[in-house]
Amino acid sequence: MKFNIAVLPGDGIGPEITQQSVKVLRAVADRFDHEFIFEEAEVGAIAIDLMGDPLPDTTLELCKKSDAVLFGAIGDPKYDNDPSAKIRPEQGLLKLRKELGLFANIRPVRAYESLIHKSPLKPENIEGADMVIFRELTGGIYFGEKSTSEDGRSASDLCTYSVEEIERVAHLAFNAAQERRKKLTLVDKANVLETSRLWRKTVTELGKAYPDVSVDYLFVDNAAMQMILNPKQFDVILTENMFGDIISDEASVIGGSIGLLESASVGTENALFEPIHGSYPQATGQGIANPLASVLSAAMLLDHLGLKEEAETVRMAVDLSIKLNVCTIDINKDNHYSTERVGDFLESVI
C-alpha cells in the first residue's frame, strides 16, 4: 500500500530522533512491501528562524494532504525566558493541532518489565501498571481568549469547553476502555471549576451509552497523588487539555524514562504522532537522545494506517532493544548506544 507521511522534525533533538523513526518506517515498507512517501517540512523555532513563522502555510498544507504526520519536538530556550516574545515555537504546534482538528491526544503509559528498576518508584508499586491517557487537545485554557491589559499590569486566559468538545474525545476514551479493562477515570476539578462541572455532567450522561464501562471521578490534585501512590488503579484516564498536559508528563516516571513515551493526536481528518518528551535542547546533536519514544509513535502511526502487523513488528523490535539493552544513556548508563546506533539496530531486526 502507498501512504504519504509528512515528517516534521522540529527543534532540538527532534531531527535526530525522527530520523531513526523514518529509518524504521523504511525498513517496515521494505519488509511488508509498502510504499511510504516521506516529505519533510519545518515547524517551531527552526521555522521561525528560516521563515519567520512557527507554522508556515506550506507545512500546514503538507500535513493536511498527508495520511499521517510524524512529529519530532518543538521549543527553544531562547524563547522561554522572553515573556514578551510575540512569536514563539509552541504556537506552531498549537496551531497545527487546531488546524488539523486533532482533538484527542492519546498517551499509553506502561511499566516495561526490564526497566522497572529505572523508575524512581518502587518496583512493587509500578509492576503491571498499564494505562492510557486521553487528553483533550484543542480546547480549554490553551485556546481560550488571552489578554494583557494595556499597561501590562494584568493578564488573563480563558478556559472554555462545550458539550461537543467533551463528547468527541470522551467517545474515544470510552471505546478504548471497552477494549481494555473497562474502567474510565475522569480527572477534573469539579469542586471549583465550571468547565469541570460540564465535563462531569457530560461524561456521566455519555457513560450511559457504555454500560460495560465503569466511570469514576478524581479531582486533579488527588489524581496527581494517586498517579504515584497507586498507578495500577488506572485503566483509561480522560481529562481536559491543561490537566492532561500535567498528569501525562507526571505519569512518564512510571515507564522509567520519558524517552519511551509515544503519543498519537487524532481528529476526524488527520492524525499526528509524536513523542511526549520535548526538544531537550541540552542534548541536541550529541547523539544521546533516546529515539524509542519517536519510534513507538511511528508504531502508533502504523496502527492508524491500519497496518497492525507492521506496528506490532516495530513494537517487538523496540522490546528487543530494551531487553538486549541496546539503549541510549538514559536507560543504559554503563554501555550506552548512540541515537543512531539504536535506530540501526531496530532497522536490522525488522
Place this chain on the structure above:
Amino acid sequence: MKFNIAVLPGDGIGPEITQQSVKVLRAVADRFDHEFIFEEAEVGAIAIDLMGDPLPDTTLELCKKSDAVLFGAIGDPKYDNDPSAKIRPEQGLLKLRKELGLFANIRPVRAYESLIHKSPLKPENIEGADMVIFRELTGGIYFGEKSTSEDGRSASDLCTYSVEEIERVAHLAFNAAQERRKKLTLVDKANVLETSRLWRKTVTELGKAYPDVSVDYLFVDNAAMQMILNPKQFDVILTENMFGDIISDEASVIGGSIGLLESASVGTENALFEPIHGSYPQATGQGIANPLASVLSAAMLLDHLGLKEEAETVRMAVDLSIKLNVCTIDINKDNHYSTERVGDFLESVI
C-alpha cells in the same frame, strides 16, 4: 500571653483531627503559661446542613477577630457528583480565603528519616528532600469569572492575575528562600499562558531585589515530572493557585503519607492553618485518621503567633511519635494507634 483561636473543624475527619490539635495546643498553653481561647464555628457541608450556608457570617466574623484560625477539612461526596448543586462546601473555604485575604498558602514538604520506607518512591530518591511550596491562594482560575451558557451547552472559567497579586506572594517566597538554600523555582506554563508570562516577567523583575537568591523556571508539566524524578533539586517553589494545588498534593507522596503535611495560609491581617489532606469521608468517625498534619499545622500557628519555642516543642512531640511509631494505620500498619490515642500521646509528652 493570651490569644483567640478560631476553630473550624469542618467536614469528614475534620472534627476528630482538629480535636487532637486543640488538645495539643491546650497542653502547650499549660506548659508555657499562655491563655488560648478557643471558639468553634461551622464551615463546609456541615454548615450547609445546619445553616444553609457553607460560610455563615458568624463564622467569618469569628475568624476575622481571631488571632489565628485552626481549620480541619472540607468536602462531602454528596456534592461532588452533583454538578448542578448551587451551594457547595468548597465555596466556604474559597470564600474564607478570599475574605480573610489569605493570598499565600505555604506547604513545607520533607522526607521524614524514619518514614522514608513508606514512600512509593525509592529511598535514595527522597532522602534529604526538603522544600517549601508557596502557592498563590486568592487569584487565578479559582476566583475568575465563571459562566455557563443559557442552554447549558458550554461553560467557562477565567484565569486572571495582576502584578500586585504576583508580587505579594513572591516576596514571601523570596524571603523564605533567603532563610533557606537560596533557590527559588517558579512553576508556570509560560509557553502557553498569558498569565504565566506575567508571572515570569514579574518574578524575574522582583528577583533583582534578592540578588542572593537564584531563580529558575520550570513548565508545570516538567515540574510534575521533576517532583518525582528528583525532588531534592527543589528548595522554594513558587506557583499560581491551580498549579500549586496539583503540585503540592503530588509532592505529598515524598513525605510517605499525606496525613503528615501541614499548611499555613497567610495574608496581611489574618492567618489560617490546615492540613493539606481533605475530609477523607470514608474514614470519618472510625478513629483511623492521622492527626499529625493538623497538629503540625497547629505548630505553624504557634510560629505565626511568635511562639517559636512552643512550635518547636510540638514538632519534637510529633517527631517522637513518628520515631516510636505511635502512629495511625496509614503509617503503622501492624500495631496502629487511634486518632485519639496519638493525640493523647502528644499531649503527654508536651
